[in-house]
Amino acid sequence: MLYQLDDEPRLEEAYENLRLIRETMDRSTKHSSLSGVAGLLVGLWAIIGVVLTRYAAYESSSLTVRHVHLITLAAIWTSVLFASVATDYLMNKRAAASVGKHVFSSLGARIVQSAAPGFTAGLVFTLYLLWLGQIGHIWGFWMLCYGLAISSVGLFSVKPVSFLGWSFLLAGAFTLFLSPIDGLWMMAVTFGGFHICYGLFTGVTRGEW
């Protein structure tokens, strides 16, 4: 027997304090999970994606699957997603390096885990609407799923992240009732505008550029 019952409170306290230290240090470096510059750039990629979609992927304003160049649409939004993830990763890496930490952490893993269901649901909805031939209605679903993912991430981050998530959820619910073309413009407002506002807010008020 390594220790007896009477020693457990002290040992538990040591474990608890070590966990507190680790989580606080993780939270401190992951505080800017989306920094000011990252927010501005992610918003910019989304707006570019919307403009390209409107003028390169659609043949008319009805926006059913018959009027959409699906390969072009997939290429545009895959590129936007890749550019956004790469931007956030590089900015996080820079922030972590400034305090001598690695960009991957246990908290980072939990953030990815918590965001995964929302992104998976987004993928499922995309495939489902493709199957229905109604891909033009995807925008509201993307906002809802992204909002769900960001709200979950907000549990491990600062309040503005939760606020951002809920903003996407509400905007997504609203967008479901809009026409496909108006929904596309809402993409510019949300994925573009919301991220840019978040980036400016984070940079100006917190100095986390």
Place this chain on the structure above:
Amino acid sequence: MSRSVAAAVTVSGKLGLSLEEIDETIHQKVRLGIMSALVARGLSDFRFLKETLGLTDGNLSIHLAKLEEVGYISVHKEFLHRKPHTSYEATEEGKIAFDRYLNALERIVHSARSGNQPV
């Protein structure tokens, strides 16, 4: 020299672990959180600490004052956009105390696992 109350804490009884001093200033949960954040992030302002640690203004102020009093953190005051802006940073003394405290915790855990007396 810090005015911190460094109390000798004996890990109780039957383990017989007699560890070196545990710094009671850092041992307090809120102050431990503050030191962890400052050591990890470096210079941080009041608002960052408040949101990261989920504390009220009053509670955070009290513990920051205590850490400043013992010399574990330094305070930087400036005007940002014409508004007062206060930032905090762990001093070298504070970082050393934090490392020492962390080592003490790790020794408690290591000793319990190995059944050995801590060094």
